[in-house]
Amino acid sequence: MNFDFAFAMRIVPLVLEGIGNTILVAILSFIGATVLGFCWEIVRRSHWMLRPIAQFIIDAIRSTPALVQIYFLFFVLPYYGIVLPAMFVGIFGLSFYYSGYISEVFKAGIDAVPAGQGEAAESLGLSWADTVILVIAPQMLRNIAAPLGAYSIGILKSTPILAVIAVPEMLGSALDVASETYRYAEPMIVAGLLFLLLALIAAACVAALERRLGLVSQSH
């Protein structure tokens, strides 16, 4: 089968139809995963009785395939009367799956702030809240910016999973073209290149943000 360049160019607009959803799902899932991941980590650091529960949830999330979790939300929950729209399942599913990983980013980011920082703040008589918000958090943010940026791109690249529950995103659009024309090479290559382009843009944004935060020049 020869690659038909003219055909490829013709289907670009069709594949692009899904790009809005891809970006929307990626951004909302990233926000959801970050918020949820932060919550898991807070719970893990809170009461000793809650700690093993949070740890179990985090381990369970990370030890099951994203596809299984999404199938569960979409195909199993309706048996129990819970019917969720595909778009919601997609965003929530990716948020949930990645929150397990992002909680580990927060864990490492907080652990990497030396204990002496909190001690110095406490010994100055700062309140617990001021210690966390003004001393620990800014240093943690520097530690997590890079891995969090990497996960944002990971989430973007995971959005095609949602094709299996018919969320109209970019891979779904490409598959529609393929099944109508019986040509797979062009739609897959076009979709692949568009993902590459999005990922490169996202990576550039992450790098710009890191520079803005002074992470490159101020690393110590």
Next chain:
Amino acid sequence: MVAMEEEMIVELVKKSISSPQLDGLKVPKAVQIANVSKWFGSFQVLRNVSVDVAVGERVVVCGPSGSGKSTLIRCINQLEKHQQGRIVVNGAELTPGMKGLAAVRRDVGMVFQQFNLFPHLTVLENCTLALVRARKLKRGEAEQVAMQNLERVRIVEQAGKYPRQLSGGQQQRVAIARALCMKPRIMLFDEPTSALDPEMVKEVLDVMTGLANEGMTMICVTHEMGFAREVADRVVFMDGGEIIEQATPSRFFSHPEHDRTKKFLSQILH
């Protein structure tokens, strides 16, 4: 009879107004440590330690590593919690989960071996943070206080820099200034020169000596025996979580009583 009744009334009044403060008035003690014990797991780091520090007194605590000296001074601002015994700081007894701990800490400055400056803040911001957030000063006032104290440790020209741009000795002087900004009544030093390059030890010790000459109550864990000789009113020697011996510097260095003290001194004074 009347006198006895009066005495009883005085006793009752003392008890009703939290007595440590009254004790504090009678004998001006900055720190009272009585029968304090502490364990890390099953390992006992402090064994029934009792020591008082008077207002204006300069005490040097020394001893081999693992002797509990750092743990002891960290108990004074409750970075470590003691499990037995009493600690009274500036008239307030330190108890588990006490309400006024932050207030007690504001009056007790602490300088750490690793400086522990906040790396994301400038020298000036390091000094003003607690003034603004804990002492509730206006930013302008806080900066004024900060500059005065940076001047005091002779590093005012570095106010706009970040800690990583300074040498170790400069960082430690900033850390001292940061603690002094809070106008503490007691200063704790936890091996303040141990992490410094040799040529920077003096500049930090000079600042500490200046502070001692101003009458600051100081408790220093240090191996700088020259400093102990010159500045301390009393040297406390610890080993195995106990206070083995305490004496004036001249007596401590010339006539140590215990074998463990002698052995320690022979190892560090070469």
